[in-house]
Amino acid sequence: MKRFAVILACALLGGCATVTVSREGATMINIENSGWYLLNFIPIASGNPARPNSCTTRLFSKTVTLENNVKMLDKVIREEGAVAIRDINSFTIDEHVLLILLKRHAYHTSAQLLMKEDMDGAKSEGVSTILPKEF
Amino acid sequence: MCNIVPTITYHSKSRSSLLALIAVLCATICLTGCFTLDTADIHTTGEEHICVGNSGWYLFHFIPLACGNAAEDPMMPWVFFRNDVTMDKIQHRFMRYANFYDKKTLDMSYYTQESVLFEIPGTDFPIPLPYLLTYKEIQLSGVLK
Numbered sequence: 620m621k622r623f624a625v626i627l628a629c630a631l632l633g634g635c636a637t638v639t640v641s642r643e644g645a646t647m648i649n650i651e652n653s654g655w656y657l658l659n660f661i662p663i664a665s666g667n668p669a670r671p672n673s674c675t676t677r678l679f680s681k682t683v684t685l686e687n688n689v690k691m692l693d694k695v696i697r698e699e700g701a702v703a704i705r706d707i708n709s710f711t712i713d714e715h716v717l718l719i720l721l722k723r724h725a726y727h728t729s730a731q732l733l734m735k736e737d738m739d740g741a742k743s744e745g746v747s748t749i750l751p752k753e754f
Numbered sequence: 755m756c757n758i759v760p761t762i763t764y765h766s767k768s769r770s771s772l773l774a775l776i777a778v779l780c781a782t783i784c785l786t787g788c789f790t791l792d793t794a795d796i797h798t799t800g801e802e803h804i805c806v807g808n809s810g811w812y813l814f815h816f817i818p819l820a821c822g823n824a825a826e827d828p829m830m831p832w833v834f835f836r837n838d839v840t841m842d843k844i845q846h847r848f849m850r851y852a853n854f855y856d857k858k859t860l861d862m863s864y865y866t867q868e869s870v871l872f873e874i875p876g877t878d879f880p881i882p883l884p885y886l887l888t889y890k891e892i893q894l895s896g897v898l899k
Binding site for chain 1: 790792793794795796797798799800801803805807860861863865867893895897899
């Protein structure tokens with residue numbers, strides 16, 4: 620029972636990096652990375668941006684950053700074969716447990732990926748074109 | 755005589771616990787009010803993604819108690835009794851950053867969050883008296899081209 624409680628606590632306190640892509644009508648991407656902090660600053664466990672959507676957690680390292688979310692975004696852009704991107708948006712959400720003892724910090728990033736066929740109607744205005752791979 | 759000693763002990767204990775509670779409250783208010791400016795390069799487009807945010811605590815929803823310091827050269831990370839959690843101040847910092855690097859802005863969007871019930875983070879115990887002690891947060895996200 621005690622062992623089960625420890626495993627459950629570890630699972631709940633573990634961070635998580637998730638990348639979700641929806642292709643219903645438009646290709647939308649949503650990225651979330653979350654982690655737990657002790658006394659607001661000391662990272663305990665955070666999601667692993669190198670392996671999103673897997674049950675891997677990075678211990679004692681601060682991976683919940685905008686930079687890591689953008690890295691995951693870059694990777695998905697290449698994988699999906701998008702030619703442009705628009706409406707990139709990020710925000711953070713903090714939740715506190717027992718005053719400042721524990722904090723769950725989550726960084727969210729979303730964007731719309733534009734494929735070759737999407738570009739025929741929506742030319743250039745407000746759209747960020749993807750550079751060739753060598754960049 | 756025997757009765758006095760426990761009374762004094764009780765008073766000093768309650769006073770120290772009250773002081774501890776005030777200290778924890780102050781720490782919570784200070785540490786959870788914070789100005790942030792995060793940037794990251796989007797390598798696939800050659801652009802820069804930026805997210806500017808600030809949060810703070812208010813008395814009766816209008817009197818600022820402690821906020822993150824949105825000044826450009828802050829002496830301290832927090833500012834007391836000054837309202838720095840405004841769209842103007844956050845957007846000013848955003849535009850200053852964009853102008854400094856001579857970049858155009860794109861995809862700007864706001865995210866705001868307010869908590870008007872007196873609920874210390876983590877307690878999950880709101881007192882049904884809204885607007886006594888409130889928490890406010892504003893974030894501005896965008897892309898620099």
